[in-house]
Amino acid sequence: MRARDLMTADPVTVPPDTPLAAVASLMAERAISGLPVVDGEGRLLGIVTDGDLMRRLAAKEDEPASFLAALIGANADQALRYARTHGRRVRDVMTTDLATVEDDATAEEVAKILETRRIRRVPVLRDGRLVGVVSRADLLRAVMAPVAEGSAEEASDGRIRREVIREMRNQSWVSTRFVFPMVADGVVSFHGFLGSAEVMAALRVLAEGIPGVKEVRFETHPAPPFMLGIP
Structure with missing residues (x-):
């Protein structure tokens, strides 16, 4: 079986400027744990997950960077964390380091990516645009039949x-x-x-x-x- 046979076609997506409050409501209403983020032409920009939202909710006050840390540039990491935990829009918290597959990828190729990257879902692309998402549950159903x-x-x-x-x-x-x-x-x-x-x-x-x-x-x-x- 190929990714196009396994995937959830035309998944729910959000643009990068979507408020996080709207994303949280959408996830709760649809009982989904992750949403692809796309631009106006359907190109994949990232994924926002329930983990991203929980990270923001559970964030503690950032400790001020020490003088030495500021000198060596370590405060850049703190700045990034601050943006991710205090941002109000999808673009501030989404994951951009993504593993993707083409729609003709085999089930074995998809399974390997899910396992090696330790992720729950992988976006499926065709000609550079998002056409679906394959989750671990989709693969399990394929194995069962x-x-x-x-x-x-x-x-x-x-x-x-x-x-x-x-x-x-x-x-x-x-x-x-x-x-x-x-x-x-x-x-x-x-x-x-x-x-x-x-x-x-x-x-x-x-x-x-x-x-x-x-x-x-x-x-x-x-x-x-x-x-x-x-x-």
Whole structure:
């Protein structure tokens, strides 16, 4: 599988001048931990994460640089920290040292970057512009449903699963963060947490609308208390 098969396409992004208060609200509402930062032409500038926001919240008063530190330039590090912990816009706190992949990168290449860089997500680029993001969860789902080469039936299952995921990502009432499909012999089974019978019924309709689906099953669990309100 390639990055384009795994990624969350057209992810939520923010411009660099976005106020941090707005970013915090967006992350909380969408239950996401990181947002790509792009310019007006879709070029990736950085990523702002919940860790960046927590760092600002937990920052202590900076200690004044000593006279000796000022002489040798050590106060530059303190100035950078001050900007990151006191800034009010995304450009002040975002991470700019990024690892990225092209959309034709293999799943193995993506996994290696996530592991070696110890990061949770990697932006996917095409012609220099952001087209998606691959997270560790995306890779885990791919590992759980491998598609054997040369098998037409399994390849068909892989196509069905990708189409189901794509349709789910287009809906506001369900999240692939908490519900994920598996496909075997044309049978779609949903796993994870579901908050209501209405969402279950809508997912059944969604899956049955995919060509090749023979049956839809649910092996989900009710959403625990701390996830109330999540479809």
